[in-house]
Amino acid sequence: MTDAAPSIPLYWWRDEPNFGDSLSPWLIEQLLGISAQWSNTRHKLVGLGSVLWASEPGDTVWGTGVHPLSELRAPDWSPTGVTFLAVRGPLTRDYILERGGVCPELYGDPGELLPDFYVPSSDMAHAGIGIIPHIYDKTGRRFAESVPGTRIIDPRRPWPNVCRHQRKNAALSGRKV
Numbered sequence: 001m002t003d004a005a006p007s008i009p010l011y012w013w014r015d016e017p018n019f020g021d022s023l024s025p026w027l028i029e030q031l032l033g034i035s036a037q038w039s040n041t042r043h044k045l046v047g048l049g050s051v052l053w054a055s056e057p058g059d060t061v062w063g064t065g066v067h068p069l070s071e072l073r074a075p076d077w078s079p080t081g082v083t084f085l086a087v088r089g090p091l092t093r094d095y096i097l098e099r100g101g102v103c104p105e106l107y108g109d110p111g112e113l114l115p116d117f118y119v120p121s122s123d124m125a126h127a128g129i130g131i132i133p134h135i136y137d138k139t140g141r142r143f144a145e146s147v148p149g150t151r152i153i154d155p156r157r158p159w160p161n162v163c164r165h166q167r168k169n170a171a172l173s174g175r176k177v
Helices: 019-032 092-097 110-116 136-146 160-174
Strands: 007-010 035-038 061-064 082-088 129-131 151-152
Touching: 007 019, 019 035, 019 110, 019 160, 129 136, 136 151
Parallel strands: 007 035, 061 082, 129 151
Antiparallel strands: none
16 A cells, blocks of 8 residues: 555646636645645535636635636536635625525635745836736727737736736836735
């Protein structure tokens, strides 16, 4: 018998890689100090991304959110049997409560903890505004393309690349990332 390294079952969206979902296993590993293994079975952690719909009885939700496409992905989704530690915001909590779930008034996206574990170098200078549209937000992308001097930051790129572009824009604006 071998001693397997401890790991946590974690769900993240893999069908179309994007910033929050691809960041999820790395950030959870930083926070917990153990590896995260993708899982689509019960008794998993559901965290970053708009993947509330993937939670099922026995799962634990921490910081995920609801998305307009959630109804299409899981029209019969129920919060019954799911443990909620925190959700992204009040709209997600309302969605859970409307379906008979119990969810504390604790809000926040685990992605907000990223700067505590990863600070990218800012080796590229860029002036102007950077916009990160949701991967399915065609209207937001068209808007960003219409604003002179605006740079679109593609959330489908590897998460460290997205962070580098965010940091450059934040450094130029004086915001702390």
